[in-house]
Amino acid sequence: MNPTPEHYDAIVIGVGGVGSAATYRLAARGLDVLGLERFDVPHTRGSSHGSTRIVRLTQPEDPSYVPLARAAFEHWRDLEDETGRDLLTITGSVHAAEPDSAFLDSARASLDAHGIDHEELSGTEVRRGPSLH
Ligand SMILES: Cc1cc2nc3c(=O)[nH]c(=O)nc-3n(C[C@H](O)[C@H](O)[C@H](O)COP(=O)(O)OP(=O)(O)OC[C@H]3O[C@@H](n4cnc5c(N)ncnc54)[C@H](O)[C@@H]3O)c2cc1C
Structure with a gap:
């Protein structure tokens, strides 16, 4: 050999x-x-290095990242099956931006294009805390 x-x-x-x-x-x-x-x-x-990283579906940089992020989630699940370890925790996330900012427009377009469930809140609503509905 x-x-x-x-x-x-x-x-x-x-x-x-x-x-x-x-x-x-x-x-x-x-x-x-x-x-x-x-x-x-x-x-x-x-x-x-470190114990945690975020992978997010909100992709204001470029909507074409969304399918890649979804594929990454599947691969993390495959890896969990192969290793028997809990590796991926799905949560929601909060992103803050100025109203009418390019970031917000781009994030909204990306979320809409990929049918990702989301909610838009004002600063006052965020400060009030989660709504119970
Ligand atoms: C504190 C921190 C927090 C972050 N949080 C997030 C997050 O939550 N979500 C997210 O998506 N991204 C996050 N990032 C960015 C993310 O960590 C990186 O984009 C990602 O981990 C980079 O992975 P990598 O394999 O490219 O780099 P690395 O993990 O750095 O791997 C590069 C490897 O190349 C090796 N190397 C370099 N030069 C040579 C050479 N000449 N020969 C041989 N080997 C070489 C290095 O030793 C290293 O092992 C964070 C970054 C940092 C620093």
Whole structure:
């Protein structure tokens, strides 16, 4: 057996959160993958370090991220099945913006385009707390 093959189908440089997911998915498709990481896998010096991250469906940056976020949720559930661990907690979220701001317009357009349930509240309503209906 050659311990250092000269050919790989894919080489992933940086095995943090994104690189490890890419490595895992490529290997799951049967590709011969090499992951190169300058520290250990995992380690505490990358931007993926820590115990929690947010993945959100509200995507004012670009509505095309919404299907990607939905696919990510499915993949997290797959990973839960494979590992037997609770990894994804679905919650609502509150996003604050100035009325008539570009952020709000863009977030609204993205939510509407993808049929995502949401509610618009004024500052007064937010300060009053959750409505009971
Ligand atoms: C404090 C904090 C909070 C965040 N919160 C969120 C959040 O809630 N939701 C969200 O979506 N995003 C969040 N982000 C951003 C998110 O963490 C990053 O977008 C994501 O984790 C990046 O993953 P990554 O794999 O690209 O980077 P990293 O996890 O940093 O992985 C990059 C890897 O590449 C390795 N590397 C770099 N150079 C080389 C080299 N030359 N050779 C070999 N290996 C190399 C590094 O060691 C590292 O392991 C947050 C970021 C920070 C810092």
